[in-house]
Amino acid sequence: MTRATFIVPCFNEQDNVYRFYNTFFSVFERSPFDWNLVFIDDGSSDDTWSELQRIAQTTDRITAISFSRNFGKEAAIWAGLNNASGDLVGIIDADLQQSPTDALAMCEILEKNPQYDCVAAFQERRRESGFMTKVKGSFYSLFAKLSGMNAIQDASDFRVFRKSVADAIRSLPESFRFSKGIFAWVGFNTYPYPYTPDNRAAGESKWSTVGLVKYALEGMLAFSVAPLRIATTLGLVAAACAIIYFVVLLGQTLIQGVDVPGYATLMGVMLLLGGAQLICMGIMGEYIARSYVQGKNRPIYIEKARIGSLDQE
Ligand code: UDP
Ligand code: MG
Numbered sequence: 414m415t416r417a418t419f420i421v422p423c424f425n426e427q428d429n430v431y432r433f434y435n436t437f438f439s440v441f442e443r444s445p446f447d448w449n450l451v452f453i454d455d456g457s458s459d460d461t462w463s464e465l466q467r468i469a470q471t472t473d474r475i476t477a478i479s480f481s482r483n484f485g486k487e488a489a490i491w492a493g494l495n496n497a498s499g500d501l502v503g504i505i506d507a508d509l510q511q512s513p514t515d516a517l518a519m520c521e522i523l524e525k526n527p528q529y530d531c532v533a534a535f536q537e538r539r540r541e542s543g544f545m546t547k548v549k550g551s552f553y554s555l556f557a558k559l560s561g562m563n564a565i566q567d568a569s570d571f572r573v574f575r576k577s578v579a580d581a582i583r584s585l586p587e588s589f590r591f592s593k594g595i596f597a598w599v600g601f602n603t604y605p606y607p608y609t610p611d612n613r614a615a616g617e618s619k620w621s622t623v624g625l626v627k628y629a630l631e632g633m634l635a636f637s638v639a640p641l642r643i644a645t646t647l648g649l650v651a652a653a654c655a656i657i658y659f660v661v662l663l664g665q666t667l668i669q670g671v672d673v674p675g676y677a678t679l680m681g682v683m684l685l686l687g688g689a690q691l692i693c694m695g696i697m698g699e700y701i702a703r704s705y706v707q708g709k710n711r712p713i714y715i716e717k718a719r720i721g722s723l724d725q726e
Contacts, residue, residue: 414445414446414447415445415446415447415499415500415501415520415524416446416447416448416449416498416499416500416501417441417446417447417448417449417499417500417501417502417503417520417573418448418449418450418451418497418498418499418501418502418503419437419448419449419450419451419502419503419504419505419516420451420453420489420490420493420494420497420502420503420504420505421433421450421451421452421453421493421505421506421507422453422455422486422489422490422493422504422506422507423452423453423454423455423457423461423465423489423507424454424455424456424457424461424483424486424489424619425457425458425459425461425616425619426457426459426461426507426508426615426616427457427459427460427461427464427616428614428615428616429507429508429509429613429614429615429616430452430461430464430465430468430507431464431467431468432509432614432615433507433508433509433513433614434450434468434475436509436512436513437450437505437513437516438472440513440514440516440517441513441517444517444520446501446517446520448474449474449475449476449499450474450475450476451475451476451477451478451493451496451497452465452475452476452477452478452507453477453478453479453480453489453490453492453493454477454478454479454480455480455483455484455485455486455488455489456479456480456481456482456483456484457479457483462477462479462718465477465479465720466720469720469721473721475720475721476496476719476720476721477719477720477721478492478496478716478718478719478720479716479717479718479719480492480714480715480716480717481715481716481717482715484713484714484715486570486619487590487591487592488590488713488714489714490504490570490590490592491590491713491714492713492714492716494579494582494583495583497579499576500575500576501520501523501573501574501575501576502573502574502575502576502578502579503516503519503520503572503573503574504570504571504572504592505571506570506571508613508614508615508616509611509613509614510610510611510612510613510614511534511569511571511608511610511611512608512611515534515571515606515608516571516573518606519532519534519572519573519606520573522573522604522606523573523574523575523604526604528602529602529603529604530574530575530577530578530601530602530603531572531573531574531575531578531596531601531602531603531604532572532573532574532603532604532606533568533569533571533572533596533603533604533605533606534568534569534571534572534606534607534608535568535569535605535606535607535608536569536607536608536609536610537607537608537609552629555633556594556632556633556636556637559633559636559637559639559640560594560597560633560636560637560639561637562594562597562598562636568593568596568603568605570592570593571608572596574601575601577601578596578599578601581599581600581601582595582596582599585598585599586713587635587707588703588706588707588711588713589631589634589635589703589706589707590635590713591628591631591632591635591636593632594632594635594636598636634699634700634703635703638700640696640699641696641697641700643692643693643696644693644696644697647689647693651686651689
């Protein structure tokens with residue numbers, strides 16, 4: 414029997430975990446899969462952990478890990494991967510926006526199509542405003558251009574993949590994790606599965622607009638060094654302008670004699686170049702800071718408690 418392990422990141426989902434477990438149970442109990450769930454409590458401040466303990470008393474199909482603080486969904490996915498031993502591994506949100514019925518359909522696709530290694534759900538129709546859809550669309554195409562990886566489109570973290578893909582991802586222990594990029598980077602044959610997210614069962618989304626922008630920038634910096642080249646390009650453009658300006662100036666001096674005007678021009682050029690230099694230094698700083706943090710080699714998460722066995726063979 415094929416074993417399917419689903420990773421469920423939870424952050425303050427006290428009203429959802431039990432509902433999620435029940436729905437997942439009713440869908441997968443009738444399926445041919447030997448299923449289990451790895452819940453990651455990402456430092457919730459509500460009763461998520463006691464809810465998980467309550468569920469664990471009724472079944473041995475769940476493992477749950479609680480973090481010492483909130484480390485973010487990417488860290489939760491990483492912890493889940495390190496504790497998922499199924500032939501198929503999936504990632505699904507705890508808020509029932511991503512339905513277990515779709516998750517089962519995704520597992521079945523892999524069962525029936527040996528040529529695919531991963532099924533990635535993408536939103537056929539985004540629930541957000543047209544503006545947000547446009548912004549996200551442009552981010553993905555810019556990301557694809559800068560990183561040279563095309564595979565992400567609109568794919569979410571809602572995925573099911575084979576053990577081989579899970580092993581490949583486990584071989585990337587980087588601190589700055591951006592799942593969409595990581596999945597694209599490891600490659601493999603991915604089947605795009607269209608789905609429409611449901612409304613959140615309870616609670617609210619943890620993503621603010623600022624949070625999303627930060628996450629997008631993080632992803633960009635983690636997968637592309639193209640921003641570093643901005644400095645080179647700007648430098649070349651500035652040098653070319655300077656040469657042209659110098660030739661013009663020389664001509665003017667030869668024809669009209671020496672003149673010393675241009676305080677405003679001088680100020681303008683100085684400020685412009687100064688600004689450009691600071692921006693380039695800032696970009697470089699971002700990369701240096703990341704290699705500094707990576708250099709410290711800190712763990713991606715700290716485990717505080719665990720329910721169930723270590724699910725690794
Ligand atoms: N999540 C998490 N850690 C966080 C933020 C979110 O584990 O720091 C989990 C959250 O509990 C949920 C999933 O990640 O299961 C997706 O989060 P959310 O529903 O807030 O995001 P959205 O669906 O709005 O994109
Ligand atoms: Mg959600």
